[in-house]
Amino acid sequence: MIFNTQIAKKVLATSATLAILGSTIATPINVLSAEAAEAIQTVAMTEGMELINKDTSLANKRFKNFTVTGEYINNPEPANGFELTGTDPNRYELSGQTHRMVAKNNPFDYYFHEVFLISATAGFTAVTIDTTVGRVYAFDYSYKLFNAHSSTSNADSVLTLEAGVSQFGGNRIDSNKYSMQGNKDGSTTGSATIEFKATSTKTVVYVRAGYTRLNTSGGQHYAGLTSYSVKAVKSEASIAVSKLFHNNNVKDIIVANLTQSDIDTTKRVVAAVTDTAEKAELTAQIAEAQAQLNATNAVKALFENDILTTPTTVKIKSTTTQGAIDNAKNLIAAMKQADYKVWFASYITEAQKQLDAKTAAEEQARQEAATKAVKELFNNNDVKGTIKDSTTPKEIDSAKNLVASVTDATKKKELENQIVEAQNQLNAKIAAAEEQARQEAATKAVKELFNNNDVKGTIKDSTTQKEIDSAKSLVASVTDATKKKELENQIAEAQKQLDAKTTAATAEEVAKKAIEALFNNNNTDAAIKTTTNQDAINEAQLLVYKVTDTSKKAALQLLLNRASYQLNARQAIASLFENGNVNGKIKVGTDRATVDAVQILVDKVTSSLGKTPLQTDLDKAKAQVTALEASQAEEAATKAVKGLFNNDDVTGTIKGSTTQSAIDSAKNLVSAVTDATKKKALENQIAEAQKQLNAKLAAEEQARQEAAKKAVEALFNNNDVTGTIKDNTTQQAINNAKNLVSAVTDATKKKALEAQIAEAQKQLDTKTAGAAEEQARQEAAKKAVEALFNNNDVTGTIKEGTTQQEIDSAKNLVSAVTDATKKTALENQIAEAQKQLTAKSELTGEVNTFTLQKDRYLTGTYSGTGISAMSVDVNGVRHYGGTVKDGTFSFYALDKIASAGDVVIVNLHGADKTIKKSFTVTIIAPTKITQNAYKVKDSNITGTFDNPEITKMNITVNGTTYWGGTLANGEFKFYALDKIANATDVVSMNFYNAKNELITSKNLSITVPVVTAGEITSATLAVGDKNIVGTITGDIKSFGVTIDGTTYSGGTIAADGTFKFYVADKKFTADSEITIIGYDKSKNALSEMILPVSK
Structure with a gap:
């Protein structure tokens, strides 16, 4: 594959620059060495557009953008400058003056011609640029001073040039000055940069050229800038961002070996930028660097070798996946650098090619492995034959997993069909085996109901209904109809025999036996067995319910209650201890109240054999609670006593903050200590603290008396309290003395001092009465x-x-x-x-009232003349703006007036900006929404509102909005039963006017429901009974009883948890269907019981 090596070369080239840039990229700016920091600061890197508008066209005989005058000004306006005239093709005369001219194509270039005898002349050009306060800018320029035909010029003449910047309307910021002797031909050139920090939003860039001692010899003198530019200086943050890129060009690729740490360091520098626009631009540039780095890392991660160092020889990693390639594609797409994108795309193409080849090979391997696994399920590897006897579900699942990895759809379907065939054959085998197992289990269970497993004989004495039901369940799972029928007939025989046996025994005997079985040795006066649990008691209770003889039933209930009381007490005692071990430690949180509550349960046990072991175990817990209380009391007392002393050292001095109240509090805690020795030691320590406190208070009282005495005597001449007060005695001095005397606690001493102060006050009042009145x-x-x-x-x-x-x-x-x-x-x-x-007073008018959350503008009218502007004062803060026209005024105030308590004044101004008339505005309070109490499961949200403009509403529940509700006569109602599910739901009510404009919103307060719990633990009723009686626990406060479909409310609950419900006036029989429900005080159902009626 041929790769674009040009990009690679550029990337590699940047590694050379890292030797220079690395310190500022990898090192935070704030920890650069002094030399490195200085090096960065001495190079003015600029960015952005040229700030000087270099358009030299004219408007009204003046430059449009440049102001030309004779001397320095700090508020240039082109329209106020000299007219530019003359017929010279290259230069303008300044208002017709031929001895000073400015270049037509360069307003910063001046020419002085010695044709008049003048002591000095000058030309000043200024241009105003827009700047951002605090931003640093660079004024770069080249200059030239040139004399020609100047040999006859005065020897003391001087050609000067000043280039600088100043705050618009303010002081000079910085400038450079140049000069040369005026009578020598030649030139002086150079270039310079003035870096400046803008102090206003407008800055003046200027040049002043001048010449002194002109004569009429015709000398020619030129001074000005040959080039000039003002741009923003790159900030520290901008420089840091630039260094992430090749050649510091943020539109180029990133530097080689750029790391995430480099980017993170630069992000921290940019985070400190306060200029919003600059910060956004730099953040976008960092984002591009991040995108390029992410793409670089993602592409590099696809290959074993480094694509930057060996770009033409690449091999993907064994771990490279399609997801990794797709991720790299997405990261490349997020970049903006086009060349880098193209370069990376070539590597993505190569990676995809290699991965496709690798994937094809892997697919072939998967197909072969899957085919082998499927064939091995069958005899002789024949997928059209039968599966092996040894084939298991695990092997089929393993083959399924291998087939699932095949991607070729046709091959995969073929293999899946073969696995389905194997699965069907295995299912048939398993089904037959499972049916055989079910038959054997059912047959065994049925036989075990009978003596000697003989289903044609009699059932065992131990056979129970539960065992018969269990056998029935097993038989029900048999699918062979003939076998199932056979087994069902055998169970029917067993049931018939058990029913006969059960009928022969009396319900009383069965119940008595069940109750006795709960106790040791079947003795109901003894303790219950360790195996007795609530299930056993419940089963016995059901048997008691079947007893029809009322007196016997009651007697049996009392015996059963003995077991229940013991079990309740035993469980409660166990709950006091860790892991329920009564020989171990009590749980954290077990206290006196807890063991006292358990004692009540133990006291319900009346049998000594049952109560004694329970009391013994409870006493263990009580002993640990007593020891814990004593330890806590001693610890609290010791801490309180130590707290009276510095550094908790009871052998040292008491704290400066120790008070009598603190000592008394410690005494109370010590009185609760039971260890006599420890108590005595603590009492001695308190006595020492009391002794020190008494001494401290006595010393403080003596100091207060001396200070008060000194202050009182100082009011009088020669400190003689029986004489006259000093001339310089003031009311403040008397008041100070009063304050000191008020701190004295000795009543006799205090009274004497107060009498002396009263005399001083009397004398001072006499002296100052007349002068004070006039002064007042x-x-x-x-x-x-x-x-x-x-x-x-x-x-x-x-x-x-x-x-x-x-x-x-x-x-x-x-x-x-x-x-x-x-x-x-x-x-x-x-x-x-x-x-x-x-x-x-000649100006009149009025302002309309302003309603919060309704009005947006303050409005009103006025009569009179001379009004041209207005302002509004809100709580002393003045805001200018608004509209004043034709006797009316309007001012947008929605964002300025916040509450009905705001003090708002409308001011009308004359042309001279002075206030001619003011009006105080009446502020009307906003709409008030009052919500009635609402809790989850309430049907409606209700409440009131006081704004007649409200016509509709909606509610928002956890971000979902529902419209509806009824609003009339200042009241609202909104159905919310199906919308609010939890007390934690975030619900807001929103009210609108007829124009669908939101008037106000209010969050809904949802009352958290109280969680209650309780159980009906027992309930009995027999034909002829006047009351349903039973016991309850928890928060049950009332009952509802349904008898044959009719519901009645009522019932009374005693303090011991027993209850009665009167039913003598209600028709019921032994066959009646009766349900009793227990409710809490809010009528929430807590417990429900189906109540059988005994005959």
Whole structure:
């Protein structure tokens, strides 16, 4: 096969670059060496489009895109520049000035001609480019300064050039300056790059050329850029992405030996990019690199050799599958690099060719193996003959598996037909053998019902109904009709004899025998046997039900209850211990309440022989619980006492946070300790803690007294509390002293200090009363006047909400001021406020109310002139926009007003941008939906709503939407029985107006149902009984009894779990069909029992 080696060469060529690029590809950017980082930063790699629009056409005698002036400006506008005039074919005069001209095809190229005597001249060209704040750009240019015929120019003349960038409307960012002596012919050239980070969305790129000391000698001077370009500098992330590709070209193939680690490292660099557009572009480029790497790895994985190093000699791996080739195809399709796709496709073709050849060989081998396995099922390998006697289902299944792997449909069908024939022959053999086995098993079971296995004799004394039923089941499986009939006749004879024997014995004797069999030595006063279980008790219960004599039946029931009580107690005791071993450890969680509950069950056992062993085992559990409680009490007390001390060291000092409450709590825990020695030790430790706490509290009280005394004395001259207060004593000082005195706990000391403070307060009040009153009047008046103005600035404009009442109120406060100077100043400020209010009051209008979740726009009307714009204040935040026209205004506010509590003000502005009128908006609360309680199995969701626009609704259950429901008079109802299955379902209610516009949604709260359980453990009823009586467990609270199709409710339940249900007034007979059902308090059925009626 001939492969495209050109691509391979390119791939291999990139491995050479890895020696250079490897450190930045395989090493995270943030851990590059200082030298490597510097090397990267010194090369300005650019990307993207040229940002300078180089169209040099004119509009209104000016460049369309370039601004030409005489000096530097930071806000260039082409329309504001010089007119470009003149008849020179290559250059424009600047507003008719022949001594300074700009090139027609290069606005950054200036020519100065010495034809006038001027001290200095200059030309300034600027172009504005769009930039992204924070993005780095490169201004690349070449420049040239050139003098001709300049020998007669002034010796001190200078030709200058400045190239730079500045923030639009702001400061210069960076620039380079060049110059040469003006009276020497020749030139200076060069190139440079100005890298800059944009500080605004617009940036000015400029050139200023100048010449000083012009004369009229005719000298010619040129200064400007010979080439120029501004592009975005590739970011660190962009560089990192480029290095994934050949020649740093993201449209080329990936570099050789690129690893997933390289891509992951680059992803982390790109993740830090904040510019959304750049990040998206880089992410797409990484995705292409990932796609190429995935395809490369997938194709390489098909072959044993490396296709990059030996591209013309390839061999697929033995493990290569069609799925692997298809996967590689899909990964190649995900790439965008066309050359790489074509190159890979040639290898996919070769891999497919080799796999097809390999698959054909494997298919031939599978056919031969399958044919051999099928033939070996038959005698003499003749697939048209009979199967071998030794042929087994396993061998047939093995042959099936081999045939299943054959892919040739015709051959596979032929082999499958042969296997079907073998299977049919084997099935016939097995069926005959199975029938023989069934007959033998049935015959054996029937014979064993009779003495000496003689089916013509009498049945054994031990023969039971269960054994007869078992024999019947075996006979039922016999398929030979003659044999089956023979066996059925023999069973019928056995049944006849058993029925006769059963009828001869009284039901009482059978029941008594069954009950006694539950006890050791058949003694109902003894303990039950270890083998007695609930099944045995249930069987005995059924026999008791058959006893018709009421008194005997009751006596037998009492005996049976003894066994039941013992079994319940025995099982409950076993449940207290691990693995039910009463000689082992109790389970985790077994506590006093648990063993007390079991004791109740043991106490129901009245026989001493039965109760004693149960009590012994229960006492073992109680002893372990008692020991556990003592250990827990001691542990809790010890922890509490240690917790009073630093580092839990009871021989050390108490913690700073230890309180009397903590000590009292520890005392209570220690009182529960039963070990006298341990208890005494803990009490001694508590005593030590109490002692330390008392000493600490006493020291703290002494410190508080001294601090309070010092603070009080400091209020008075010479610290004499019987004298006068100091001139500098303030209310704050008195308040501080009060706070310190309030902390004193000694009542006598505290009272004395409080009396001294009262004297200080009295003296201070006398001193400050007059001055304070005037100061208060001035402050109140000043505050009221300032409150009329925005930002309390009395030199500015009044607030939008300032009213005449507020101005009058401020006037009243000012009139009370006695200081004439202060009063005059305040009156002048009020006059200014009055003047502004009078001017505003001529504009009137009103704003409409805004209903949440309904209205989208704030609207209203106004009368008056001079209104040109509007704004809206929401909770103090101002938003500009809206429409003001012909006495109406409108402002989109759906995304700005969130709740009825928002404070919203509409402001109308004049042409000077000042606010002329403001209106406070009334916000109406959103629609309120009230849902009634709902639980799973309720038919309907119901509730109320307060929005008359609501006309329809739907519900969404776990993402599925259902329409329907009834809405009228502020109430809704929605049938949901067949839609909500679980309390965990996520359900939302959605309400719409007549236009199908969603008004509001609300999540449905579903009450979690209470899980209850209970059983009817026994129930009896005989003809003539007034009540059904029995026992229950669990959460059963009431009953329903169905007698011959009629259902009755009622029943009473005693505390011990027994119940009665009155039936004397209900017609029933021994043949009545009676069912009793137990319900919980929510009428959920918990247990059901079919109740036979005894005669």
